[in-house]
Amino acid sequence: MSDVLSPDAALAAEIERLKGAFPKTRELYREVCALLFFRHGITPTANRLYQLVRRGSMGTPTAVLGEFWAELREKSRVRIDHPDLPTDLGAAAGELVATLWTRATASAEAALDALRAELEAQQVEAQQSVVAARDELGRTETALEQRTAALLAAQVEIRELDKAQAEGHAQRKALEAELERMRAGLAARDRELVEAREGFARELAKQREAAERAEERLRASEKRALLEIDRERNTATKLQKELDDATRRADRKDDDHRRASETMQAQLGDARHQAGVLQGRLDAVQAESLRLQAEMMTLREAETRARETRPSAALAASAGARKAPRPTRSSRAVPTAKPATRRKKTV
Known part of the structure; x- marks a missing residue:
């Protein structure tokens, strides 16, 4: 000092x-x-x-x-x-x-x-200028408070949009997990259907082989029956009965496999229908997420423009202050960010 x-x-x-x-x-x-x-x-x-x-x-x-x-x-x-x-x-x-x-x-x-x-006249003029500057400062502070309130409302809207976007993202993840689970179940049912078809084909081949062997035995028996008709008649009748039983069993198994195949086809259609419904819900959630992201970007751009216009308002206020005694408080103009209009959700 x-x-x-x-x-x-x-x-x-x-x-x-x-x-x-x-x-x-x-x-x-x-x-x-x-x-x-x-x-x-x-x-x-x-x-x-x-x-x-x-x-x-x-x-x-x-x-x-x-x-x-x-x-x-x-x-x-x-x-x-x-x-x-x-x-x-x-x-x-x-x-x-x-x-x-x-x-x-x-x-x-x-x-x-x-x-x-x-000097007294200049003092009176300076006092009038001070009063006018104070009035202008009051109006500026009122506008600043209004724009600050609008900015706070926009920030609250942004936070709500962020929260809604997070909820939509979580819902989309859940739907994607459900869709994957349905797809895994559908793939498992497809594998079961393929395995059932393969088993049915193997069983049918076995039945056909058995029928062919029975026919061969029948032909051999007929040849032997030419020599021993009386002795082999009972044997031929017995073989015919066995052939009929085997054919009926094969028919029944064919019917059972056909019904099982139809049931699996119906379940497969239901699973595909559910997968289509889930895919539609997933598309709707993705569209809502894109809309929320667009609104959030709009609000952030408005906030960025508001911050960029603050220096020009501060320069204007300082230019006005050079003509009169500088007030004790500084004012800054804050642009009003308009709240983003929510569009109607379409599913």
Whole structure:
């Protein structure tokens, strides 16, 4: 910190010292007048004296200031002494010089009063500008609060959209898992159907082989029956019965396998229908997810544009502040982000 005091601080320190040295109000005002005029080169005024001392009434510094100027004029009176100059002429010359000094002082005071009036007018104009700037600041702060509220609402909408998107994503994952499970079940049923068909084909081949062997045995028996008709007739009848039983069993097994195949085909159709329904639901969820993502991107772009327009509003506010005293608070314009309109969900 610098040890050199500013002029105002030095003046305030000297006045505090004078307050301790001169307890009487009029003497204190007289000393402050001399301090301002002779040491600091400041023309004392009643208002300035009262602001510095703040004692007594407003009439006290006015009276003391008048006495100070009268005493100063008396002491500054010019006396011209010359041994060859008559007394009355010397007094007249002194009065002339005093008159010139008085008129010069009056002219300086008049100029000072005009300057003071001009400064007061500028002060009034500056105060009006401050009031206008404060009103503008109030309107700006109100708009800022409204836009901040709109921005907060947009942020809440974004969070809701994020939540809805997360829920849609979870639902889509669940549907995809269900679809995979249905597909796995359908594949398992397809494998079972293939295995059943293969088993049926193997069983049918066995039955056909058995029938062929029975026919071969029958033909051999017929050949032997040509030689032993009577002895082999009973054997031929027995073989015929066995052939009929085997054929009936083969027919029954064929019917059973056919019914099982039809049942598996019906189950396969139901499974494919369920898979189609689930695929439709999955497409709807994916479309809703894409819509939510588009709305979220729209809101984020609006927020980005709002952030980009803040510097221009701040520059405009600073340009207005250069024409008037700078307010204590800074304002920034925040763009209003319009909430995204939700479209109707179509399934």
